[in-house]
Amino acid sequence: MQPNTGTPQVAQIALSNIETIPGRTIIQSLGVVTGSTVRAKHIGRDIMAGFKNIVGGELKGYTELLQESRNEALQRLVLDAAQRGANAVVNVRFATSAVAGGAAELFAYGTAVIIQ
Template identity: 65%
Template sequence: MIVVNTETIPGHNILEVRGLVQGNTIRAKHVGRDIAASLKNLVGGELKGYTELLTEARRQAIERMLSQADQLGANAVVNVRFTTSAVTQGAAELYAYGTAVVID
């Protein structure tokens, strides 16, 4: 499965558009990370736990999007975009969407 955030795939032609595919995940962080983060606020620096959490959540959203594309019989997803939203206290939603297509 080819995934790109451009509208076309260089070197390939889009034969068919199978429609919008999407994947989301909502993740809550745990208290331990919050405590570590508030300590980090004293001295600055990267919040590795949060970086991991967001990266892992984005990966999961992409995976869910890809399994939808698979069901539609697509072999590529183009024009992938991400949005995030704060759902409730201590939780974040990551949402990935794109267009499932068939390429040559």
């Protein structure tokens, strides 16, 4: 059992952001898989962040919010990969974009592969 790495461990799918899973051989590529989520901050956190902004530094509320959202995006990516019958996703990349005011889209994409 692996300790919590901050990334979701669904269906034993190996993730990496390099071209291979180190130490394993890729047999087949199954195309691009994506996962995205749009999250808005809630007003309580917004107000607290406003106070914290006076002195600057880290805004912990937003850090947690974005961490949760990114985990959700990754989870969707992993589910997409599992549906295609892959057992690994390589070259995972993250992207963030601000859509309508106060909401952020978190996006993860990668290539689903079957490894030995």
